[in-house]
Amino acid sequence: MSGVQVSTTVNGDVEEFVCHPGETLLDVLRNRLGLTGAKEGCGTGDCGACSVIVDGQLMCACLVLGAEVEGKMVATVEGLADGNKLHPLQDKFLEHAALQCGICTPGFLVAAKALLDDNPNPTEEEIRYALAGNLCRCTGYDKIVRAVDAAAKDLRKSAGRKSSKKSGK
Amino acid sequence: MAEQSYTDQEFKVIGSRVRRPDGIDKVTGRARYGADAFAPGQLVGRILRSPHAHAKIKKIDTSRAEKMKGVKAVITCDDLPDLTGGRGPNYDILVNCMARGTALYHGHAVAAVAAVDEPTARKALKAIKVEYKTLPHVTDVDAAMAEDAPIVQPGVEHDGKPSNIVNVSQFGHGDVEAGFAEADVIIEKSYKTEQTHQGYIEPHACLASMGPDGDGELWVTTQGHFTFRTVCAQLLGLDIAKLKVTSSEIGGGFGGKTHVWMEPLALAMSRKANRPVKLVMGRDEVFMGSGPTCSTSMDVKIGAKKDGTITAGLATLRYQDGPFPGPWGMLGGMTAWACYDLPNVQAVAYDVLVNRPKVAAYRAPSAPMAAFAVESTMDLVADKIGMDPVDFRLKNVAKEGSKAAYGPTYGPIGIEATLNAVKNHPHMKAKLGKNQGRGMACGFWFNFGGQTCTDLNIGTDGTVNLTMGTVDVGGARASMSLIAAEELGIPYEKVKCNVGDTSSLGHNDTTEGSRGTFSSGMATIFAARAAVEVLKQRAALMWEIDVEDVEWEDGAAHAKGIEHSNLAPLTLAEIAKKSPQTGGPIAGHNEVVADGAGVSFASHICDVEVDPETGKSKILRYTVVQDAGKAIHPDYVEGQFQGAAAQGIGWALNEEYVYGEDGRLQNPSFLDYRIPVCSDLPFIDTEILEIPNPNHPYGIRGVGETSIVPPLAAIAGAVSNAVGVRLDHTPMSPPRILKAIHDANGA
Numbered sequence: 001m002s003g004v005q006v007s008t009t010v011n012g013d014v015e016e017f018v019c020h021p022g023e024t025l026l027d028v029l030r031n032r033l034g035l036t037g038a039k040e041g042c043g044t045g046d047c048g049a050c051s052v053i054v055d056g057q058l059m060c061a062c063l064v065l066g067a068e069v070e071g072k073m074v075a076t077v078e079g080l081a082d083g084n085k086l087h088p089l090q091d092k093f094l095e096h097a098a099l100q101c102g103i104c105t106p107g108f109l110v111a112a113k114a115l116l117d118d119n120p121n122p123t124e125e126e127i128r129y130a131l132a133g134n135l136c137r138c139t140g141y142d143k144i145v146r147a148v149d150a151a152a153k154d155l156r157k158s159a160g161r162k163s164s165k166k167s168g169k
Numbered sequence: 170m171a172e173q174s175y176t177d178q179e180f181k182v183i184g185s186r187v188r189r190p191d192g193i194d195k196v197t198g199r200a201r202y203g204a205d206a207f208a209p210g211q212l213v214g215r216i217l218r219s220p221h222a223h224a225k226i227k228k229i230d231t232s233r234a235e236k237m238k239g240v241k242a243v244i245t246c247d248d249l250p251d252l253t254g255g256r257g258p259n260y261d262i263l264v265n266c267m268a269r270g271t272a273l274y275h276g277h278a279v280a281a282v283a284a285v286d287e288p289t290a291r292k293a294l295k296a297i298k299v300e301y302k303t304l305p306h307v308t309d310v311d312a313a314m315a316e317d318a319p320i321v322q323p324g325v326e327h328d329g330k331p332s333n334i335v336n337v338s339q340f341g342h343g344d345v346e347a348g349f350a351e352a353d354v355i356i357e358k359s360y361k362t363e364q365t366h367q368g369y370i371e372p373h374a375c376l377a378s379m380g381p382d383g384d385g386e387l388w389v390t391t392q393g394h395f396t397f398r399t400v401c402a403q404l405l406g407l408d409i410a411k412l413k414v415t416s417s418e419i420g421g422g423f424g425g426k427t428h429v430w431m432e433p434l435a436l437a438m439s440r441k442a443n444r445p446v447k448l449v450m451g452r453d454e455v456f457m458g459s460g461p462t463c464s465t466s467m468d469v470k471i472g473a474k475k476d477g478t479i480t481a482g483l484a485t486l487r488y489q490d491g492p493f494p495g496p497w498g499m500l501g502g503m504t505a506w507a508c509y510d511l512p513n514v515q516a517v518a519y520d521v522l523v524n525r526p527k528v529a530a531y532r533a534p535s536a537p538m539a540a541f542a543v544e545s546t547m548d549l550v551a552d553k554i555g556m557d558p559v560d561f562r563l564k565n566v567a568k569e570g571s572k573a574a575y576g577p578t579y580g581p582i583g584i585e586a587t588l589n590a591v592k593n594h595p596h597m598k599a600k601l602g603k604n605q606g607r608g609m610a611c612g613f614w615f616n617f618g619g620q621t622c623t624d625l626n627i628g629t630d631g632t633v634n635l636t637m638g639t640v641d642v643g644g645a646r647a648s649m650s651l652i653a654a655e656e657l658g659i660p661y662e663k664v665k666c667n668v669g670d671t672s673s674l675g676h677n678d679t680t681e682g683s684r685g686t687f688s689s690g691m692a693t694i695f696a697a698r699a700a701v702e703v704l705k706q707r708a709a710l711m712w713e714i715d716v717e718d719v720e721w722e723d724g725a726a727h728a729k730g731i732e733h734s735n736l737a738p739l740t741l742a743e744i745a746k747k748s749p750q751t752g753g754p755i756a757g758h759n760e761v762v763a764d765g766a767g768v769s770f771a772s773h774i775c776d777v778e779v780d781p782e783t784g785k786s787k788i789l790r791y792t793v794v795q796d797a798g799k800a801i802h803p804d805y806v807e808g809q810f811q812g813a814a815a816q817g818i819g820w821a822l823n824e825e826y827v828y829g830e831d832g833r834l835q836n837p838s839f840l841d842y843r844i845p846v847c848s849d850l851p852f853i854d855t856e857i858l859e860i861p862n863p864n865h866p867y868g869i870r871g872v873g874e875t876s877i878v879p880p881l882a883a884i885a886g887a888v889s890n891a892v893g894v895r896l897d898h899t900p901m902s903p904p905r906i907l908k909a910i911h912d913a914n915g916a
Contacts, residue, residue, distance in 0.1 A: 020288065027287075036205040037198020039420070041370040042452040046839035049370055077198040090196035094188050097804035100643030100812065102195035103202055103371040103420025125848075132848040135839060137368045137421050138643055139808055140815030141847040 011079025028066035048134030077106035100138035203374030203390030214448035219272030222832025276457025341515035348481025348513030352472025363825035371420020377435035393679025424530030425460030456837035533874035544882030583796025608886025612878025617682025618763030631742025638677030644805035656697035658724030683871020688763035700757030765864025784903035798870030817880025
């Protein structure tokens with residue numbers, strides 16, 4: 001099988017790889033780039049464990065071909081923290097014990113990031129619907145919703161600080 | 170026991186909501202699960218599965234697949250001879266891993282390949298030709314018990330005739346007939362529950378590596394790596410000590426990862442190819458080839474006096490086990506009446522074979538179905554005599570000293586406390602609107618202890634490595650670290666807990682029966698106390714006094730007595746630092762059969778709204794009250810309660826295996842087997858009660874399973890109260906609710 005050469009950006013770094021034409025982005029991330037944070041729970045886009053953000057859009061990496069990300073910006077859970085500083089979502093997931101087995105956690109974090117990028121002040125219902133594409137079998141979602149809500153508050157607070165600094169207030 | 174008084178002590182760190190030690194890895198994507206391991210030269214394994222529910226396998230031709238470029242091993246049952254001593258223990262596991270002459274269910278493995286990559290492996294599967302002769306099949310438990318049913322396993326007999334009934338168990342005491350004769354009111358009703366899957370998000374996955382010398386390694390997502398080692402070694406003819414099994418991070422198990430499904434195939438292929446083989450199930454394979462719980466058919470009869478005293482209870486339970494005998498009906502029979510103190514009670518439980526996947530443990534296995542039938546009938550009796558359902562249960566509730574229907578006499582138990590908490594809960598008093606209903610129900614689970622082995626090593630800087638042998642299914646490393654810190658008197662952060670592989674610890678039973686925190690907690694306490702004895706000896710050496718004059722308090726050795734008042738306490742870190750000069754490494758070990766797992770009870774309240782036009786129901790409010798004995802880390806105890814309730818909600822309302830007339834599973838995907846999603850559920854309120862288990866030094870009872878038991882009945886009660894018709898068949902999906910409404914209106 002002849003390969004497709006792809007040049008893309010993953011978590012801010014330029015990545016070049018050759019993949020089969022039929023190979024999913026998930027398989028590329030996991031097997032070729034060594035980024036195993038995205039998980040395959042179903043391979044059919046039903047569980048959200050492989051959630052990634054491609055050019056600002058939340059996607060299931062199992063439903064995207066590796067060849068399709070040519071020239072795009074891919075963000076995975078591995079790029080969520082800023083150096084040794086956890087993203088507020090990661091921090092709140094730990095504080096609220098929003099994970100048990102943790103297999104769905106990368107997908108939830110990425111999906112929640114996509115939500116908060118788009119809507120910094122979501123209601124409980126908006127959080128629940130935004131995360132409805134991500135399956136968790138351990139938690140009943142209770143602590144996940146609380147963690148996302150707490151992270152949103154944190155992010156709004158720091159955004160407020162930043163904007164007040166900018167405006168010199 | 171001296172330990173008993175400990176349950177009354179004030180804890181320093183137990184009960185605090187610390188961050189889990191494996192947390193950073195899990196929020197950054199670094200944690201390594203079953204499918205996240207790689208080995209040099211690894212091959213990709215794939216399994217060929219039967220398209221038929223029941224078929225003779227006349228011939229398997231693997232010659233074309235074997236000749237394909239990139240295919241390194243092809244195996245059938247011929248590569249897995251019966252080494253169990255002739256259909257001995259674990260033979261069923263072998264047959265389930267790979268069909269031997271007969272495919273027993275849709276999805277039964279018949280062959281497997283290992284190839285250089287996924288596309289090649291898939292092509293090779295297509296090149297394998299299997300000749301089948303289909304046989305009559307049966308997938309329904311009642312149909313399987315009928316006189317003329319197709320026989321699933323030849324050789325099984327009941328009443329001297331070929332049958333699918335593999336076991337009949339009976340539990341109870343008193344005279345049930347006499348009891349019913351005394352009753353003012355008798356209710357008798359039949360129920361059905363459909364088959365559900367544990368639904369862990371991580372599919373089964375392993376990486377097997379075997380050399381021609383018989384040494385092997387297995388990396389696998391499992392709840393019991395020691396048990397997997399024993400089973401795999403037996404089935405492949407290996408020395409137990411030469412197979413090292415490492416449990417990966419586990420992405421959910423709920424009982425489904427207590428069973429060996431495909432790991433011997435990966436090892437056999439690795440041995441044949443002399444290369445590592447990674448074998449990962451697809452989601453369809455998880456549904457078809459691993460783990461569902463039973464579907465059931467049940468009859469329950471309860472008789473009571475007008476004052477609410479139950480005079481007799483009788484349950485007849487029919488559980489299907491898939492094509493292999495299991496303890497599932499028996500467990501249903503044992504748990505059915507466990508919440509109540511009844512003078513005359515009986516449970517008769519049938520285990521029945523059908524052409525469905527081999528049934529696996531699913532969180533308090535078999536208890537939710539029996540509770541659905543018994544608790545629903547309890548509601549009907551309460552309604553008939555005009556008594557509040559909580560009061561009716563309290564009137565008959567089991568207490569310390571009650572003789573359980575399954576045999577034992579209870580010690581201190583929490584069922585009455587959970588019922589009182591429910592009775593006084595604000596949720597019970599909240600107003601309901603139109604098309605809304607409330608239900609409540611109780612649940613029981615035994616819990617389990619078992620063989621456990623823990624190792625505690627103190628470093629020269631005073632930090633502590635704790636190696637446990639039960640698998641961390643959701644926060645156990647945090648709990649064990651808390652326990653070690655409590656015993657040693659050091660900060661939580663000074664303890665690092667790891668799950669040891671099979672070569673680093675003695676045997677640990679599988680992490681099942683909610684035993685992780687109970688049994689490894691016990692072994693950790695004893696290992697830490699053993700280490701404290703060593704620390705005291707070392708302090709005595711450093712001080713040059715008798716060890717009898719040393720006591721341990723607040724993380725330091727103290728010299729007793731006025732004559733030693735000049736000796737300042739020696740901290741754990743100070744003693745550890747000197748350990749190279751005082752006798753070498755300081756450690757504590759414990760190997761124990763952790764007896765005395767305390768039984769556990771829960772009571773739940775649920776509010777539901779049903780749309781009478783569509784039959785769709787929505788959970789409005791949900792409250793869990795459960796006895797934890799002692800909550801080591803309350804966040805993860807609450808998490809267990811909430812997760813169990815959510816699984817019960819899915820079971821009650823949505824989840825089911827759908828079989829066609831052809832015996833094929835119609836919905837092996839998360840699209841068509843729909844588990845609850847975030848927008849389906851409200852916040853799930855929890856109330857942790859702590860009635861200490863006198864058999865555990867900290868009073869711990871297992872907490873993982875019990876709360877999956879009440880939801881089916883609690884939700885059935887809520888839906889029934891919302892629509893005015895009793896629902897008796899789970900899942901209570903929109904079509905079933907609509908049908909129940911229409912049938913009632915037509916009647």
